[in-house]
Amino acid sequence: MDLGYEGRRALIVGGSYGIGKATAALMGAEGADVLIASRSADNLAEAADGIAATGAERPATLVCDVTQPNAGHTLAAAALERWDGLDLLVTAVGGSIRSSFEDLTDEDWLNNYTFNILSTVRAIRALLPALEKGDCPAIVTLGAAASKMPYQHQIVSNVHKAGLLGLTKTLAAELADRGIRVNCVAPGRTLTPLWTRRADKMASEQGRTRDDILGDFSKDIPLNRFASAEEVATMVVWLASPRASYVTGQTVNVDGGIARGLL
Incomplete structure (x- = not known):
């Protein structure tokens, strides 16, 4: 299926690792002109080289x-x-x-809000004029799937990721008359560097292996395994493509079935 990416212009915020990097690689392979943004120059260079090594065009x-407050600009x-x-x-x-x-401070809540919500708000607000063109x-x-099935001891991200769903749904309605679609992809447990570092830390503390830890966390996933970043990115790429032209305001779980709710 031709997803209609040839010559399309794509900006991936958080494109130097994990799902963002996988998304950039897939969009580039489909023919998009891709710009990836991240706070680490070293990570960006490594990601761009890695994407180019797959045969896709090297992203900017x-x-x-x-x-930071000026990030959107x-x-x-x-x-x-x-x-x-x-x-x-x-x-x-x-x-x-x-x-x-009980252990979370106001600073913890505010910092995570900035990272999870305000960063996206600033990016969308600043880029609306470009998107309208x-x-x-x-x-x-x-x-995150946690927005529909909150995880214990992750209350900050549970709350903020649920807010991201509200942002997505509201913006989809507000921006529809400008021809801009807005959707959300909610991953479950995905084998990104964040998870491998976490598993390695737990394995070291418990005298076990990474595979043991990941196996334990896979037991309540119906598909009995973590997703790859590419599996999640595939949904992102489809939703962003003209093939999904009648889909807006939706949050699509890519979680192996871990979130059991009907909605």
Whole structure:
């Protein structure tokens, strides 16, 4: 199936690792002109080299810390300097704090809010003028299955990722008359560097192997394994494509069935 990516202009915020990097690689392989943004120049260079090694066009890179107030303007300036408009925006940023509720400070809540919600708000707000000039423009945010099935001891990200769903649904309605679609992909447990580092730390503390730890965390997933970043990115790429032209305001779980709710 031709997804219609040839010549499309795509900005991936958080594109230097994990699902963002996999998304950039797949979009590039489909023929998109890709710009990836991250706060680490070293990570960006490594990601761009890795994507090019797959046979996709080497993406352009932009150093940008999305937790900073001027991040949206930095992203918009870079996009408009490279192109005269923007077709696709993917915000693949966010994280969690594993802690009990009582141990969390106001600073923990505010910092995670900035990372999980405000970074995406700033990016979308600043890039709307560029997207309005785009061809079949689309925004895809990266949420989490935890927004529909909250995990214990991850209350901060549970709350903020649920807020991201609300942002996606509301923006989809507000931006529909401008021809901009907005959707969210909600991954479950995915084998990204974040998870491998966490598993390695737990394995070291418990005198076990990474595979043992990942196996334990796979037991409550109906498919009995973690996703690959590419499996999640495939859904992102489809939702952002013209093939999904009648889909907006949706949050699609790619979670191996771990979230059991009907909605």
